[in-house]
Structures are given as C-alpha cells and as structure tokens.
Amino acid sequence: MNKNIAALVAATVFTTQAMAAVTLDLSGDYVRIGVSDYGTIGSKGTVSPGILYDNSGTGTFNTAYDYLTPGSPFEGFGITLTTGGVTTNYHNNNTGIQNITGGVLTDYSGVAHNGTTFDNRAVWTGSTTNFDLAHDYRFNNNQKLVDITTVLTAKADLTNLYFGRFTDPDARAAAGDSSATLNALGFGDIPSNQVVFSEAPVSKYALGLN
Numbered sequence: 001m002n003k004n005i006a007a008l009v010a011a012t013v014f015t016t017q018a019m020a021a022v023t024l025d026l027s028g029d030y031v032r033i034g035v036s037d038y039g040t041i042g043s044k045g046t047v048s049p050g051i052l053y054d055n056s057g058t059g060t061f062n063t064a065y066d067y068l069t070p071g072s073p074f075e076g077f078g079i080t081l082t083t084g085g086v087t088t089n090y091h092n093n094n095t096g097i098q099n100i101t102g103g104v105l106t107d108y109s110g111v112a113h114n115g116t117t118f119d120n121r122a123v124w125t126g127s128t129t130n131f132d133l134a135h136d137y138r139f140n141n142n143q144k145l146v147d148i149t150t151v152l153t154a155k156a157d158l159t160n161l162y163f164g165r166f167t168d169p170d171a172r173a174a175a176g177d178s179s180a181t182l183n184a185l186g187f188g189d190i191p192s193n194q195v196v197f198s199e200a201p202v203s204k205y206a207l208g209l210n
Helices: none
Strands: 005-015 023-027 031-036 051-053 073-081 086-093 104-107 120-128 131-139 145-154 157-168 182-185 196-199 208-209
Touching: 023 104, 031 131, 031 145, 031 196, 073 131, 145 157, 157 208
Parallel strands: 005 145, 005 208
Antiparallel strands: 023 031, 031 051, 073 086, 073 157, 104 120, 120 131, 131 145, 182 196, 196 208
16 A cells, blocks of 8 residues: 555444534644544635545645545535435535535544543534434544544434435546546455545555545
8 A cells, every 4th residue: 555545444334323613624734634523524615624634644735635625525425315215315415506505614633532531533413304313523733544434313214215425526636637547446354345445546646435
C-alpha cells in the first residue's frame, strides 16, 4: 500500500434506544477533515478542508491535495426504509442535497461525550418522523484514520431498513491525476465486502472506506 493513504472507518449501529455549528474543521497530526451541518464530511462543495492527509505527522496540510474538494466532490449517506407499507428514501450529501434537514452539529473535541474523549470530534444529530440519527466523527491527533459511528434510533415500526455511506474522491496530487480513480474491494486479509479503496492513478493517493 502506498504511504500516502488516509482511511475512513465507518461503524454503523442500529438501535431502538433512545452548541450548533455550520461547519467544523477537525485537524490532527496526520488527518484534517471538515464536517458540515448536512451530516457529511467536507466543508460543503469545493471548500477545503474536505479530507486532507499528511504522512509526515507534522500537521502540514496542502489544500491543493485535498481528497474530496477537487472536481465534483461528493460525500454523504443514504437510508431506505419501509413503514406502514410505504417505502421512503433519505439522502444527504455535501453538495447541498438534504432530505434530513435541521441537523445540529456539535464540537466535542477534547471533551467527554458518551463516556469517551477524542482530540478531534464532531457529532451531528438529525431527525425525521421515522427515526433519530447521529453521526459521531472522531480521531486522536496521532491517528491516521477517522472513525465514524452512526446510531439510528427508530421512532416507528421499520422494515427493509438499509443504510449506506458513500464518497466520490477526486484526489489530484500530481499531474495526470483526475476524477478517475483505480478502485478495489478488499485488502490483504480484509474481505471484499468490508472495505473499498480508491487510488489516484499517478500520485497513488488512496482513500479507504471500511
């Protein structure tokens, strides 16, 4: 694997249990990301930071090498469910599409939240008539990845419930890089249904979603 790699680790939890900002800039030694009040990664559209990485661990981030903001940046999540015989789709992304509106973004960097503390942390909460949703974005300064924990709390009887997270990275760190990336499922001992990687064709900058 090329040394120029940032990884997003997404853990999704479905449960029935039950300070706002517009965007937040979370920056550690290796990773810097924006988080928006859409509930998505990135500072909306082509505004940096989207996703930045510094392999030297010195917190020196070149916004020209952003994984997310060049070209047509795209990061978000989708939910499909059925209740009362009606199937509904929800979709939020960093370009401005919001089926879940009125979300609240809170900075918990360096303070305890749900019993744990991280150097860099943003929590987005949103709600619909069918569920409450929370995305917890977090990483410590010395980490090379971002952990995302998603909790969906049902407010009605739901069936056929699906959740997905997606990104269309356009890392352009060298001449010849473009919106086209080399994509692969799985890596080493990690099964193909648990991780997807995209790699810029020239710079070999890679992004993983697990």
